[in-house]
Amino acid sequence: xxxxxxxxxxxxxxxxxxxxxxxxxxxxxxxxxxxxxxxxxxxxxxxxxxxxxxxxxxxxxxxxxxxxxxxxxxxxxxxxxxxxxxxxxxxxxxxxxxxxxxxxxxxxxxxxxxxxxxxxxxxxxxxxxxxxxxxxxxxxxxxxxxxxxxxxxxxxxxxxxxxxxxxxxxxxxxxxxxxxxxxxxxxxxxxxxxxxxxxxxxxxxxxxxxxxxxxxxxxxxxxxxxxxxxxxxxxxxxxxxxxxxxxxxxxxxxxxxxxxxxxxxxxxxxxxxxxxxxxxxxxxxxxxxxxxxxxxxxxxxxxxxxxxxxxxxxxxxxxxxxxxxxxxxxxxxxxxxxxxxxxxxxxxxxxxxxxxxxxxxxxxxxxxxxxx
Numbered sequence: 001x002x003x004x005x006x007x008x009x010x011x012x013x014x015x016x017x018x019x020x021x022x023x024x025x026x027x028x029x030x031x032x033x034x035x036x037x038x039x040x041x042x043x044x045x046x047x048x049x050x051x052x053x054x055x056x057x058x059x060x061x062x063x064x065x066x067x068x069x070x071x072x073x074x075x076x077x078x079x080x081x082x083x084x085x086x087x088x089x090x091x092x093x094x095x096x097x098x099x100x101x102x103x104x105x106x107x108x109x110x111x112x113x114x115x116x117x118x119x120x121x122x123x124x125x126x127x128x129x130x131x132x133x134x135x136x137x138x139x140x141x142x143x144x145x146x147x148x149x150x151x152x153x154x155x156x157x158x159x160x161x162x163x164x165x166x167x168x169x170x171x172x173x174x175x176x177x178x179x180x181x182x183x184x185x186x187x188x189x190x191x192x193x194x195x196x197x198x199x200x201x202x203x204x205x206x207x208x209x210x211x212x213x214x215x216x217x218x219x220x221x222x223x224x225x226x227x228x229x230x231x232x233x234x235x236x237x238x239x240x241x242x243x244x245x246x247x248x249x250x251x252x253x254x255x256x257x258x259x260x261x262x263x264x265x266x267x268x269x270x271x272x273x274x275x276x277x278x279x280x281x282x283x284x285x286x287x288x289x290x291x292x293x294x295x296x297x298x299x300x301x302x303x304x305x306x307x308x309x310x311x312x313x314x315x316x317x318x319x320x321x322x323x324x325x326x327x328x329x330x331x332x333x334x335x336x337x338x339x340x341x342x343x344x345x346x347x348x349x350x351x352x353x354x355x356x357x358x359x360x361x362x363x364x365x366x367x368x369x370x371x372x
Contacts, residue, residue, distance in 0.1 A: 007283070014282040021292040023226070023267040028291070030171055037156035040149060044079050047071040048086075049144050052135035065124030072115045080115060085155050087130035098122060170196035172224035172265045173209035176297055182346040183310060183353050185301045186213035206249045209265070212301045218260040219304035221246065222297070225281065227270025239266075240280030247284045261304070263297055264288040295351025296325060303329040311354040313337040318350050 005013065051071075054064060072080045084094060091111050098107045098119060105119045114123045134151060138144045174196025180186075181193040187210050191198040200207040203215050210222040223246055225239050243264060250259050264285035271278040282288060289296040295312065302310060312335060314322070319336070326336075341354035 011279060011283055014288065015279070017293075018266070018271075018278065018282065018288075018290065021267075021290045022269060022272075023291045025268065030175075037152045038078075040082070040152055041075070041078065043075045044082055045145055045148050047075060047079055048082065048135075048148055049138060052138040052144065055132060055135045061125065061128055064128060065121060068124060068127065069115045069120060077112050080111070082152070083127060083131060084111065086134050086151050087127065088155055089130065094123065094126060098126060172226045172267065172291070173222065175291070176222065176224070176265060176294055177210060179294060179298060179346060179348050180210070180212070180301065183298055183302075183348075183355050184307045185298060186305060187211065187301075188214050204249055204253050206246055208246070211260075213305050220263055220297075220301050221250065221260045222263045222265060223285070224265035226266070227268040239277040240284075243281045243284045261300060262286045263300060265290070265294070265297065267291050290349070292349045293322075293351075295348035295353070296322070298348055298351075298353060299326065299329050299331050303331075309356045311335045311337050311341070313340050313352045313354070314350065 051064065051067060054067060068080075068083065081091075084091070094111055094114070095107060095109075103122060105122055106117070107119050108114060108117045114120060117123075138147050138151075173192055177187065177190075177192035177196070181190075188201045189198055189210075192210060200209055201211045201215055202208075203211060203218060203221065208221045209224045210220075211218050212220040212222075223243055225242075243262070246262055250262055254260065262285050264281050264287070266278065266281050266285075266288055267290040287296065287300055295314070298310075299312070312331065314336070319326075337352075337354060340352050344355045346353040346355060
């Protein structure tokens with residue numbers, strides 16, 4: 001029988017697991033989807049080159065601003081987005097800067113509405129200030145298409161940084177929600193599977209990324225936090241304080257036999273820069289998982305809401321490593337597969353679940369006739 005661990009021993013063991021399984025976000029398909037610039041449509045390229053030629057001929061700024069608006073309406077908002085990207089701006093930078101101008105013009109809440117707003121003249125002047133040096137550079141070479149392509153690649157990482165950060169911060173609960181949905185684990189908010197940026201579930205005024213099965217009868221409460229860069233002191237404090245707040249609420253609001261399990265989905269090399277936040281999360285959470293070990297969340301949730309015929313495949317070394325975890329959460333050996341499932345398979349990090357009992361292979365006609 002396994003001996004109980006002290007708090008310090010438990011933390012050391014969890015830190016070892018975290019470091020071993022830490023998410024390599026550079027090789028994750030979701031993260032890599034942000035690395036390649038969006039395709040440059042020939043109409044967009046043509047409009048940019050035409051704008052650069054107009055600028056090279058000392059065309060009046062008001063004419064340029066109107067030309068940009070005309071091309072946005074003709075081509076679509078993707079043209080405006082490329083101009084913003086080429087300036088090195090984010091989606092919100094132009095809005096915050098325009099709002100800071102002491103001019104009585106209503107600034108829309110989205111950059112996409114700027115071309116059709118009363119603020120367009122102001123926005124156009126602002127845009128030209130940033131993009132003129134770039135457009136002049138395009139107008140000079142013999143092959144401006146290649147220059148446009150080069151600028152597209154050079155400015156993409158800055159343009160997408162904010163969007164990457166926003167979506168990456170919610171990818172953990174989004175991925176877990178999709179896995180829960182695929183294996184049949186009930187959870188709220190159900191919208192997380194389709195839109196990870198949707199509002200969190202609320203339980204006694206505390207936010208949780210996911211709650212299994214619902215807020216009326218919570219069994220598992222999930223807090224996720226992923227950092228792929230230096231989190232700094234603010235991130236360190238925020239992560240610890242949020243998990244501490246959740247722990248205290250669950251302990252005060254529920255009797256020990258009814259208290260939901262607090263699961264932390266915590267991952268990312270950003271935690272290496274400052275260990276205090278990570279140690280706080282791992283100390284306070286009842287259980288934790290990472291992208292590689294997200295299968296643990298399914299095992300934990302299934303122990304609270306039974307899913308018939310759900311089986312799991314783990315490689316031999318992973319199975320040996322997490323044998324105690326599986327025993328603790330009542331995952332019987334009969335539910336462990338010897339080989340990866342070929343049908344009804346749901347990949348969950350290093351684990352693969354099989355949902356339901358696969359149909360029996362139909363008998364051949366010869367086998368059927370031999371029984372007659």
